[in-house]
Amino acid sequence: MKFSWHDYDSRGFYDELIGGRGVARPAGKAVAKHIRSLTMEEIRERQRAAELAVKTMGITFTVYSEGTNIDRAWPYDIIPRTISGSDWDRVEAGLVQRLTALNLFIDDVYNKQKILKDGVVPRDLIVESGNFRAACVGKRPKHGVWAHICGSDLIRDKDGTFYVLEDNLRVPSGVSYMLENRKVTKRVFPELFAAENMRPIGEYTSHLFATLASLSPRAERRPAVVVLTPGIYNSAYFEHSYLAQQMGAELVEGSDLFVGSDDCVYMRTIAGPARVDVIYRRIDDLFLDPEVFNPDSALGVPGLMRAWLKGKVALANAPGAGVADDKAVYTYVPDMIRYYLDQDAILPNVETYRCGEHEACAHVLQHLDKLVVKPVNESGGYGMLMGPTASAQERMAFSRLLRANPRNYVAQPLISLSTCPTVCGGGIEPRHLDLRPFVLQGAKHYVTPGGLTRVALKKGSYVVNSSQGGGSKDTWIVDCT
């Protein structure tokens, strides 16, 4: 029996593929039509083939609590998520605008601090933030850019409007999965590629390399770019290795590097020391240099901050860029855009309560059952409260945490995440998803067409994190003719 979209009901949520009454949106016509031409057994067969392809291609991610089983097959759903080209153009402009303003903000914070003096962003919020690095004050990185690689999380509300949920400016991950998802789809649904006019995503790594190369302190020669990884036990190791491979860059660990007496960074090679110009570092600030930050860090390189401050090596993202990657600072991004660019934000923020503000905190405590409360400094969905689904006991425990350290939390109303048809045990059902596009800024900007779509595989769930049972989908930006 063929699958029929008339049996599909997204229950009032915005569905990315099916507009209503079983009719596909323009960008999803070809996909919906193709799925309709298959039987459920054929669809399951494709899903199995995709899972085998993921295994063969060695696409894995790591879950911390799994003991010796350090890598797991990446969860992938075969039905692509489609977005129309015209919708996307607006998102793209919004993301470029946003990262431009964020970089102006970071550069300002570590230099003149105009935005703090003008009282647009409270000084305490910044200089007392755990992400503010005093060691970076006075530094002017090339192009004035601190966050070269940004991953912003977007969601779509009931009416289909895109909102920014958060900006990841430290070491955002996921782009390799975006690229690999496309390759898996090509293996599983090759026939769809001929029928559809989607924007290619494969150039990301060339753009990433160009962005990194544009930071080199020695502009006259082909720069030596390396990817610095904490090593094989890191949850994003697959990606570190993948990006290094795709860029033709060396994948290094801290122990492969050293800072010479000339303050330049070198790597240990079979022919002796070799100078490094640009480090795409995938380790957190506090582990970068045991001489400046965490003295116990074995992941970093002693003297690295000295080399960076003296301009002998470029670091991407720059140390201290995380000062703008904080769920409390997030609430000021629309103000930053107005302040630095004299523009209105193209992409709206989700309405957010800063629990550090007395009135907001009281409101949040009163409405815990309607809000999502998040620590300002965590990622991966850890340490948050889903008010509407939590038990009274959980809410009680959480309100104690909140009262003890209100500055550490923000709260947002539960946004209804959009859905997309997803292959489940019982057939094809709507599942909630978000989107993480990746934005580059060096000498130029680049935005990935689409991004990584993460999908909550459990019915009704909003938790899309792969570390907590989330899956993923290929994301297509389709230009409708």
Next chain:
Amino acid sequence: MSMLSRVAERIYWLGRYLERIENTARLVSVYGNVLLDLPRPATLQWDTLIAITGSAPAFTERYTRADERNVVRFYLADDSNPSSIVSSADSARENARTVREMIPASIWEGINDLHIYLQDNVDGALARRGRDAFLSRVIEYCQTLVGCMAGSMSRDAAYHFLRAGRYLERADMTSRIVDVGTANVFPWRQGQSQVQSQGQGQAQRQSARDDGAEESPYEAILWMSVLRSLEALQMYRRLVPERVLADEVVDFLLRDENFPRAVANCLMALQSCLRHLPRNELALRTVAATIKHVQEANIAGLLAQQGMFDYIDQLQIEFNELHAAIRSTWFETAV
């Protein structure tokens, strides 16, 4: 761009582990076939294989009886034996995973496929019936990988380290397989008293040879099995068409400079890899000395005077020294 010392080391070990998988498959395959060729009551047991490969301590730690099932499990499926096929495949995959940016995607995928195949099929290979097909398939996977490497890798340091690991491992295993052959043949050739006159260190090997003392009518068949396990039979026949005898076979497997699994050829291939690498003086000196030692060996004389076991022991010590020279030159790069 020059290669990281850490990466060089992992690629070298990737080469060694992949070769070890193939060689272990060949070793188990030839041994099974040799035993099938023997008259009953069999004069050889599976524990001889354990003794020859120097695995007795590791084996007795885990098993009490050296019967076929245990020995085969030990070599193929035992993940607590670091040299078993499944362990080598794990190690190969871990090394490949840490150097993925250095190797073509097809090789990474091939290693994953091999890994998946082993997980799914190794238990079926413990019984004789499924074993040959399994071992052939494993060898095929390895050869496909070698082909991918030859066809898609630039001839840079990564390629040279990968091959250096492969050739050293291969030289080592060919020497062990020659050991298997001589251990199998000698029970018929030599009298018990002569065997006992050998040094104490040979005690375990002797036990295998003590059982039989008459002339072997099966010698040619056994050596053909050995040659076949290395896919060397046709190449050998083209060189020595009229007979398959110990002197010629051992000479061929150790000293032939053209056959790719012969020790001399492996060492010369290793030498050519090392020539491409920087700061190679110590390693080149060491490999040249070993090559000379192989070239100057008098095989017939060694066999006649039961000197072959000591000679191969000495060769294996030299292989270890060669590995130590490679490690200290390129993997332990000091600032």
